[in-house]
Amino acid sequence: MARRSYALLFSLIALLGWAEPAKPILLRAGQMLDVKSGQLIQQPRLLIVDGKIKTLAPDETATQGAEVIDLGNLTLLPGLIDMHTHLTFSPEDIGYSSVAVSVPREALKGARNARVTLEAGFTAVRNVGANGYADVALRDAIDAGDVPGPRVVASGPALGITGGHCDDTLHAPEYKIVGEGVADGVDAVRRKTREVIKYGADVIKICSTGGVLSFRDDPKASQYRLEEMKAIVEEAHRLGRKVAAHAHGGDGIKLAVLAGVDSIEHGSYIDDESIRLMKEHGTYLVPTLFLGDWFLANAEKLRFPLPLVAKARVVVPEARKNVARAFRAGVKIALGTDSAVYPHGLNAGEFAVYTQLGLSPLQSIQSGTIEAARLLGKEQELGSLEAGKYADLIAVGGDPLKDITELQRVRFVMKGGVVYLNKPAAPAP
Structure with missing residues (x-):
């Protein structure tokens, strides 16, 4: 017995x-x-x-x-840390071709991209934008040991205004397609922040300005108003989440910093006043520069939409010039790459761009290790x-x-x- x-x-x-x-x-x-x-x-x-x-x-x-x-x-x-990834997206899906890609397909692409990213030396990433909470599912699958990949801090869908960079601008009006993260007005953005946290977001991503890879908006123009961003940041911080703001243009950067965001993503048109405010508030800049040359070099081969290529030709050189000014001024830097605009696994190309623009090799490495860990709030565990x-x-x-x-x-x-x-x-x- x-x-x-x-x-x-x-x-x-x-x-x-x-x-x-x-x-x-x-x-x-x-x-x-x-x-x-x-x-x-x-x-x-x-x-x-x-x-x-x-x-x-x-x-x-x-x-x-x-x-x-x-x-x-x-x-x-x-282990290296990339603070701006899109694991569930790929370069071949930029523009109109993305319409044909389902969320389940994006999730499966994410599993592949997660493995490639890990094998490239990036043991942690912050994923800032995914459809259908596919990055949340990917995070959970990695944590459960179902698939190999880096530690993922996931945002789910990014929050944005109607018709803005984080809204769907690919479909004709009769389809009435609206991005998952779209919310307008203080009450609506507060509710949307709670919603994405409910469904698993570790960090909140917002769109403070127009973007390069979106139609009919201007990267230099602000989108969310100050009071809307304040409501998002207040709710996110109260619930223990940090906020990353996509922001190319000066006004959008300033408003986001004044609202209390934790990081500015891209910063292509960052100006002296924005730099001063970011240093005063201790806001991190997450430049995404390596992708620029790759995108322009491969635009014709991959048939990227011409309006997006035209915007990139203007923004890419401006971003290098302006971010170099932020480097010289001593803004806090955490490495980010916007992987998916270029093929996953090439993330470490970002380090060399930073040294070309004035950071020392050590400062560049620190941006993708200890500084990234601090921005994540995980400096006691990583970096x-x-x-x-x-x-x-x-x-x-x-x-x-x-x-x-x-x-x-x-x-x-x-x-x-x-x-x-x-x-x-x-x-x-």
């Missing part, structure tokens, strides 16, 4: 997925970048227990029985390699402080103590 009870117990354990804790991991590498100080620590040894970094200098007793991962001469860094933080880390072949493009050639990826990429060194010629 007792033997039968034990057998039943073990069957239940197997059914419920219970198992012995994973073995500790001792991770060794040639050097490790401390993103806070900029120092390169030689011959690092990290003890990883239950998906977190236990210590950076374990003694031999602590490492007994640990699985050893030796990365040779590779350089360790924290640097320290005891107590998640074992989210990558390794590259060279020194990214000397060659920032090393981040585009990631050789090793670990998230939460699980290895997702381990690419051996190329054989010597």
Whole structure:
């Protein structure tokens, strides 16, 4: 009888997925970048227990029985963080072709794009805009272990005015199509904020100005009024969510900052007054610059709509010039890429653009690690390699402080103590 009870117990354990804790991991590498100080620590040894970094200098007793991962001469860094992604969208769906893509299809694309993004070294992302809460479903699938991907902070549908950048402008009037996040007026935007949080949003995305990849609006023109944005921010913050504002133009940036948003996305036409306000309020700028060259270089091949290409030809050079001014002024920067305007997995190209426009390699790396973690409100968990933080880390072949493009050639990826990429060194010629 007792033997039968034990057998039943073990069957239940197997059914419920219970198992012995994973073995500790001792991770060794040639050097490790401390993103806070900029120092390169030689011959690092990290003890990883239950998906977190236990210590950076374990003694031999602590490492007994640990699985050893030796990365040779590779350089360790924290897992990278992209603060502006659209995992469920792809470049081939820009413009009218997006009408033919269903939400279930977008969700399945998101699963692929999440894996590609993780394997590119981005262990966390903030997804700011998706149809049908597909990014919320993707986040939950990743957290459940159904599909591989980065940690996702999801927004669901972005909030915007009728006919604005975050509204659907592709259909003829008789279809009466309205974007999921459309809300006009103080009461309506407050209700919409509560609604997207109800359905799983971790962050609120709003459209403060027109955009480039939308028809019949001006990127320099503000859309939401100050009182509407204040209502959104007040409700979001009260419910523990941060607010990211799509804003290209100066007036839209200023109004969003005065409303209390946590970050300005894009900032293409940022001016001196906006810069002053952002520094005064501690608002982050999330530039998205790498996509510009890719978009224009591939516009003809992918048959992007001509009105959108025309806008991009004007906005892209202005964005580089104006964001460089914000860099020089010392605005807080968190890396974002607007992935989906370019193919997912190329996210690390953004780092090199920042260095071209005046950030040091260390400042550029910090924008996609510790500064991004601070904007997420997760600096105690992510953004640097320290005891107590998640074992989210990558390794590259060279020194990214000397060659920032090393981040585009990631050789090793670990998230939460699980290895997702381990690419051996190329054989010597």
